[in-house]
Structure formats: C-alpha cells, structure tokens
Amino acid sequence: MPILRIAVAKPLRTTFDYLPPLDCDDASIAKLQPGTRIEVPFGRAQLVGILVNRAPESEVNQTKLKRATRIIDPISLLPKPLFELCLWASQYYAHPIGEVLTLAFPPLLRKGVETNAPHNAIKLTPEGRLAPQGILRSPKQAALIERLQRHEATRSALKAEGFSSSIIKALIDKGLAIPCRIEDSEFSPSESDPQPRLNSQQQFAVAQLSQHAGFKASLLYGITGSGKTEVYLQTIANTIASGAQAMVLVPEIALTPQTAARFQGRFGACVGVLHSGLTETQRAREWERARTGKLQVLLGTRSALFTPFQNLGLIVVDEEHDSAYKQQDGFRYHARDLAVKRAQIEQCPIILGSATPSLETISNVNIGRFEQYTLNTRAKAASLPSWQIIDVRQQSLEAGLSQTLIDACHHTLGKGEQALLFLNRRGFAHTLLCHDCGWVAECDNCDSRMVIHKRHNRLRCHHCQAQKPLPKTCPSCHSNHWQGVGYGTERAELALQSLFPHTPIHRIDSDTVGSASQLDHVLDAINANQTGCLILGTQMLAKGHDLAKVTLVGIVDTDALLFSSDFRAEERLGQLLTQVSGRSGRGDRPGTVMLQTHHPDAEIFHQVIHQDYRETASSLLHARHQTGLPPFGQIVMVHADSKDPSEAERFLNSARHTLTSSLPQNHVLIGPLPAPLSKRAGKFRYQLTWLAPHEKNLHRFVHSIADTLTRLPHKSELSWAIDIDPHDFL
Numbered sequence: 001m002p003i004l005r006i007a008v009a010k011p012l013r014t015t016f017d018y019l020p021p022l023d024c025d026d027a028s029i030a031k032l033q034p035g036t037r038i039e040v041p042f043g044r045a046q047l048v049g050i051l052v053n054r055a056p057e058s059e060v061n062q063t064k065l066k067r068a069t070r071i072i073d074p075i076s077l078l079p080k081p082l083f084e085l086c087l088w089a090s091q092y093y094a095h096p097i098g099e100v101l102t103l104a105f106p107p108l109l110r111k112g113v114e115t116n117a118p119h120n121a122i123k124l125t126p127e128g129r130l131a132p133q134g135i136l137r138s139p140k141q142a143a144l145i146e147r148l149q150r151h152e153a154t155r156s157a158l159k160a161e162g163f164s165s166s167i168i169k170a171l172i173d174k175g176l177a178i179p180c181r182i183e184d185s186e187f188s189p190s191e192s193d194p195q196p197r198l199n200s201q202q203q204f205a206v207a208q209l210s211q212h213a214g215f216k217a218s219l220l221y222g223i224t225g226s227g228k229t230e231v232y233l234q235t236i237a238n239t240i241a242s243g244a245q246a247m248v249l250v251p252e253i254a255l256t257p258q259t260a261a262r263f264q265g266r267f268g269a270c271v272g273v274l275h276s277g278l279t280e281t282q283r284a285r286e287w288e289r290a291r292t293g294k295l296q297v298l299l300g301t302r303s304a305l306f307t308p309f310q311n312l313g314l315i316v317v318d319e320e321h322d323s324a325y326k327q328q329d330g331f332r333y334h335a336r337d338l339a340v341k342r343a344q345i346e347q348c349p350i351i352l353g354s355a356t357p358s359l360e361t362i363s364n365v366n367i368g369r370f371e372q373y374t375l376n377t378r379a380k381a382a383s384l385p386s387w388q389i390i391d392v393r394q395q396s397l398e399a400g401l402s403q404t405l406i407d408a409c410h411h412t413l414g415k416g417e418q419a420l421l422f423l424n425r426r427g428f429a430h431t432l433l434c435h436d437c438g439w440v441a442e443c444d445n446c447d448s449r450m451v452i453h454k455r456h457n458r459l460r461c462h463h464c465q466a467q468k469p470l471p472k473t474c475p476s477c478h479s480n481h482w483q484g485v486g487y488g489t490e491r492a493e494l495a496l497q498s499l500f501p502h503t504p505i506h507r508i509d510s511d512t513v514g515s516a517s518q519l520d521h522v523l524d525a526i527n528a529n530q531t532g533c534l535i536l537g538t539q540m541l542a543k544g545h546d547l548a549k550v551t552l553v554g555i556v557d558t559d560a561l562l563f564s565s566d567f568r569a570e571e572r573l574g575q576l577l578t579q580v581s582g583r584s585g586r587g588d589r590p591g592t593v594m595l596q597t598h599h600p601d602a603e604i605f606h607q608v609i610h611q612d613y614r615e616t617a618s619s620l621l622h623a624r625h626q627t628g629l630p631p632f633g634q635i636v637m638v639h640a641d642s643k644d645p646s647e648a649e650r651f652l653n654s655a656r657h658t659l660t661s662s663l664p665q666n667h668v669l670i671g672p673l674p675a676p677l678s679k680r681a682g683k684f685r686y687q688l689t690w691l692a693p694h695e696k697n698l699h700r701f702v703h704s705i706a707d708t709l710t711r712l713p714h715k716s717e718l719s720w721a722i723d724i725d726p727h728d729f730l
C-alpha cells in the first residue's frame with residue numbers, strides 16, 4: 001500500500017504519513033505529483049496538507065495510519081521548480097516544510113478552495129468608450145472612464161489605483177463598463193505609453209540583459225534617477241516577446257501603485273499585482289493568472305516570490321539592498337537571496353537593481369558570481385544634487401529644524417518648487433517626561449518608552465502597539481508639568497504649519513497614509529502641485545519615488561544611526577542618505593540636499609557626499625573582511641522569548657551546550673545575552689549568536705541543530721526561533 005507523505009501548515013519539522021483516500025485507485029495515486037493539496041484529518045481538525053512525496057511504506061505501523069480525506073487538486077498546482085525552491089528554502093532557513101509550502105498558495109487556496117478563473121477584470125462597453133467628456137458628474141467615475149480608455153484592467157489593479165468597488169459598480173450599473181476575463185483582453189503595445197529613447201548605458205544594459213538564456217545573475221548598478229526602471233521595462237518587453245513571463249519584486253507595498261501604473265501603462269492588462277493589501281479573492285486570481293500563463297508580468301512584494309509561473313523567463317528585484325526583503329518573524333527568509341536561488345532552479349536570468357547595492361551583492365560581483373551593468377548619469381536631470389552639511393550644535397531648533405533649513409525651504413517655495421523633509425520618527429515626541437519628578441511613561445509590556453501621539457491624545461508603544469490615553473497628572477508626583485522630549489513627524493508638521501501657514505504640507509508616514517492607494521493619492525497631489533509645497537515624511541518617502549518637482553531635500557536627523565550597535569548600521573546609513581538625497585533634482589531643475597547633524601565630522605557623511613557610494617561600500621567591505629562578518633562569514637541567531645527571563649537564558653544555555661559539542665573550532669558562539677530590546681510584548685528576549693565561516697554545507701548543519709533544539713525540553717510558553725543571515729538585531 002503506497003503511503004502519502006504530507007506536510008501541514010504547523011510549526012512542525014516533519015511530514016506525516018497517510019493512507020490514500022478510499023476512493024483512490026493505485027493508478028491515480030501513482031500519478032500524484034508533489035505539491036498536490038490533500039485534505040487530511042489532523043488531531044480533531046481537517047487540514048489542507050501538501051503532498052511532499054510518496055513512499056512504498058511507512059515507519060509507522062499501518063494500522064495506526066490515518067486515511068487522507070480527499071485529493072483537492074487533480075494535478076499539482078505547484079510547478080516542479082517552485083516545489084524544489086520551497087524544499088531548498090525549508091532546509092536553508094531550517095524552517096518547517098509545511099509552513100514554507102503553504103506560502104506558495106494564496107490564502108484562499110490554503111483553506112482548500114478550488115481554483116477557478118472568474119470574471120476578474122473591467123472593460124468599457126462601446127457606450128463607455130464613446131462617452132463624451134463631462135457626461136458624468138462624479139469626477140471619480142470620469143477618471144475611471146479615462147483610465148479604462150487606455151486599457152481594460154483587473155479589479156485588483158483598479159483598486160490599487162484608488163478606484164473603489166462602488167465606483168466600478170456605478171459604471172457597470174450605467175452600462176458604461178462590463179466585467180470581462182482578463183485573458184479575453186489582448187496585449188496591445190500600440191496603445192501603450194511611448195518608450196523613451198535609451199541612453200547608451202541603458203541601451204547596452206538592455207541588450208546584454210536580454211541576451212541571457214538560462215541562469216545569470218546581474219547587478220544593475222544605477223545612481224538614483226538613472227532610469228533603472230526603464231531598463232527593466234525594455235528588458236521585460238523582450239522577455240514577453242519571446243513568450244515568457246517576468247516577475248518583478250519591489251520592497252514595499254507603498255511602491256506598488258506607482259510602479260504598477262508605470263508597468264500597466266507600458267504593457268497593459270497583462271500586468272498583475274500581488275501584495276498583502278489585496279483581498280483574498282484578488283490574490284487568488286492574480287496567482288491563478290500567473291500560474292496559467294494568463295499574465296505576462298507579475299509585480300509584487302516579498303511573498304510574491306513564491307508565485308507559480310507557467311513559463312518564468314526573468315526575475316527583477318528592484319531596490320535589492322532593501323531590508324524589507326527579509327522577513328523578520330515566522331519564516332525568516334530573504335526574498336532577494338531566494339529570488340537568486342529561484343532563478344538558478346528555473347534556469348532564467350535575474351536582475352538585481354539598486355543605486356546602493358548591498359555589500360553581499362557587491363561582493364558577489366567582486367568574486368565574479370554576478371555580472372554588473374552600470375548607469376552613472378541621471379536620465380533626465382543633468383547631475384546629482386549638491387550637498388550641504390548643517391552643523392546644528394548650539395543652534396536653536398524648531399521641532400528639530402534649523403533656521404538654515406527653514407530659510408532654504410522658503411527660498412525653494414519662493415521659486416514654486418518643492419521641498420522634502422526627511423525625519424524617520426513617527427508621532428509627536430518620543431518620551432513623555434514629568435518636569436517636576438522626572439517620571440517617564442514606559443510601556444508595561446516592553447523595555448521601551450511610549451511615544452506621544454498628540455492628535456489622538458494617546459501614548460503608543462511602537463514595539464507592541466499597546467496604547468493608552470495621555471495621563472492628566474503624573475502617576476508618581478501628581479504634577480501636571482509635562483514635557484514631550486524629542487520630536488517626530490507629527491510635531492514637525494505642526495511647526496511647519498505655523499512657519500508656512502499658506503503652503504500645502506503633505507505628511508507621509510504610516511499614521512497619515514495607511515494604505516498604498518492613500519499614498520498614491522498624496523503622491524498624485526504632490527505631482528499635480530504647481531506652486532510649491534512641503535513634503536514631510538519617514539522612510540516611506542526614501543524609496544524609489546519619482547517626484548519631479550522636488551529640488552530641496554532636508555535630512556532632519558539621522559545621527560542615531562551613527563551609534564547603532566548593528567554591524568550593518570553604517571551600510572544602512574550610506575544607503576539611506578544616498579536614496580533620500582536621490583529624491584532631489586530629478587526633474588529639469590538642479591537639486592540640493594541639506595543634512596543636519598550634531599556630528600558634522602563623521603566620516604560616513606563625507607564619504608557619501610564626496611565619493612560615490614561605490615567607494616563607501618568598498619571601505620565597508622574591507623572592514624567586514626577583517627572582522628569575518630557577512631558577506632565574508634555567516635551569522636545564525638537563535639532567539640528565545642519567555643515570560644521568565646531565566647527560562648529563556650536556560651534554554652539558550654542548553655542550546656549553546658549542544659552546539660559547542662558539535663561545532664568546528666573556527667565557529668564562534670556569543671551569548672546567550674539579553675537582546676538590545678530586552679522585553680517585548682510581555683516576554684523577555686535572549687539571543688545566542690553563532691558566527692561561522694562561509695561553508696557550503698552550513699545549512700545542513702543548521703537543520704540538524706534545529707532538530708536538536710526541537711527536542712530540548714522547555715516551558716510551553718517559551719518560543720524560540722532560528723534566524724539565518726539575520727538583519728534585525730534588536
């Protein structure tokens with residue numbers, strides 16, 4: 001009797017053996033492919049399991065084996081290369097196979113829903129196409145007509161562009177639009193946005209990148225605003241022309257509407273979008289379109305990496321240096337690294353694009369594993385912005401802003417241009433302090449202070465999301481002499497409102513802009529602005545946005561990164577400064593960047609300003625080489641969180657003991673030590689850091705360690721995790 005070896009979405013590092021369902025004959029069982037969804041009884045529940053393989057017999061006594069309930073998919077929905085990627089990732093990251101395989105299915109299918117391809121798109125009826133301008137009183141409906149005049153589009157894409165279902169329904173009710181299947185639509189390049197003429201560096205990159213057949217990893221190293229996206233677009237056009245599909249990853253959901261609009265403008269309805277902001281139905285549809293080859297380009301965030309394709313011909317990872325590609329909890333994978341692995345398994349080329357590549361990627365170029373193409377001039381503007389350091393020591397600051405920066409904003413606005421102020425802290429002030437007794441508002445659940453959010457009269461913890469009302473009097477001395485220490489975007493916005501009462505101010509952070517479509521609206525307003533405006537925001541603003549009228553970028557405060565204990569802090573600071581400054585002067589007018597600091601002599605500032613990022617990177621790489629840190633060595637981190645700090649420490653001490661007995665001599669263990677954020681959401685956090693030289697088989701070794709840790713006894717409330725190549729050391 002053949003046995004089905006099935007993985008379920010539970011944190012268990014094993015598969016489970018089942019007998020085939022009763023109504024299955026041997027011939028149909030013999031045809032079952034890995035990746036097939038199979039419903040199985042598990043404990044008292046019925047779960048959707050995924051077939052990993054078949055076996056002639058089980059180690060478990062046959063009489064004890066349960067029978068699978070039903071085969072959900074007649075054929076496996078996971079193509080072989082994707083299945084292989086999941087197995088590899090489960091090994092490399094020592095993560096339970098069931099949880100990894102489950103990621104390859106959209107949430108709806110994880111519940112056992114069968115696939116189908118309903119009418120998922122909207123197109124204009126002949127009446128809609130001929131509708132004269134001004135026929136609709138609702139500007140939103142009119143905008144949707146205009147949008148659909150260029151191309152039909154999926155509901156998900158329209159939603160991402162800010163058209164709600166009620167606007168769509170209104171057009172359908174009026175007979176101006178009808179639902180259609182996206183596969184009914186035709187790819188019509190003649191209607192698409194025109195392709196700009198590439199400059200010679202872009203041309204060279206597109207020509208070379210389009211030549212690759214089979215696996216080839218390339219870094220597209222182009223300064224900010226050099227037209228990397230244009231290179232992706234034209235390389236993808238060649239991929240599509242050859243009949244293959246392309247997958248494009250972006251680091252943030254916030255980037256998808258803008259990028260999607262650019263891709264859809266060029267390629268029309270054959271572009272799909274996949275991110276966690278979509279409804280489950282939308283996600284299932286886009287996934288299905290990719291799987292069945294109905295879409296040619298899929299644009300998505302981190303987890304879109306696990307989408308099945310019928311014929312994947314190219315992967316693009318935009319802003320490849322961005323740490324948002326690393327998942328920080330649960331299955332802690334790095335989407336860029338796995339994308340390279342996927343390209344290798346799929347035997348297709350991959351392009352990693354950035355103005356500030358990660359040291360890992362630069363090192364891969366240096367050792368010849370990756371090819372490099374360079375774009376070192378801006379596509380539109382004549383040059384990169386000029387820099388000025390503002391030494392704020394002893395200066396009086398208004399919500400963190402120096403007079404020099406305020407004057408520069410006035411000057412910029414006076415010319416009808418836009419200024420962008422970067423401040424990477426949300427809220428009003430980061431500490432609530434009693435002026436009389438020194439009491440400070442701390443989070444009850446975390447080892448951190450609560451942030452003042454004045455508009456909502458609340459204190460919020462940015463680590464565990466706990467919140468409470470602002471206290472009226474000090475719980476310690478009953479005084480009401482409060483002081484808000486420090487400043488965040490909320491406070492800076494208030495200050496700007498009184499300094500610039502007649503200027504539109506757009507604040508962009510996760511408190512004001514909750515979704516990608518909201519951000520898109522704000523960006524539209526900024527792009528439509530003709531008379532000058534101020535933009536104030538957190539790192540949401542630093543990435544990839546193409547704001548043509550910004551000529552001044554003010555970096556309010558990045559000093560904290562100078563003193564971080566994270567070994568990647570300098571690399572991040574270099575990337576952040578280069579990226580943020582890259583928002584300045586992208587149009588036809590030259591740009592300026594002003595950097596406020598209490599440490600005007602810090603070397604990294606001068607490196608970024610006077611050299612190009614390449615030299616900063618090479619000096620950082622040199623330092624990493626000397627210390628054996630990544631990319632020259634590997635880090636594995638074992639975390640344990642417990643309500644009882646001694647339990648967490650004890651668990652990691654046993655882990656250390658187990659590791660010590662089996663590790664080669666040149667491996668180093670540090671800890672267990674309390675994490676820098678020693679308590680979060682009521683649990684004490686400990687870390688054991690393991691430094692290893694680069695070894696091909698390290699992941700096999702890690703896997704066996706994970707198995708050992710699984711067997712270590714501990715209290716049930718303790719949770720532990722292994723993080724391979726960690727990015728978060730907090």
Ligand SMILES: Nc1ncnc2c1ncn2[C@@H]1O[C@H](COP(=O)(O)OP(=O)(O)OP(=O)(O)O)[C@@H](O)[C@H]1O
Nearest residue numbers: 196197198199224225226227228229230379544546
């Ligand atoms: N060859 C070209 N001719 C004219 N305009 C171009 C050309 N290539 C790109 N552009 C335009 O230049 C601007 C910047 O290009 P793009 O956004 O692709 O740069 P990028 O390298 O992706 O930027 P960043 O890394 O800063 O996000 C865009 O408005 C784009 O349409």
Ligand SMILES: [Zn+2]
Nearest residue numbers: 443446461464
């Ligand atoms: Zn908290």
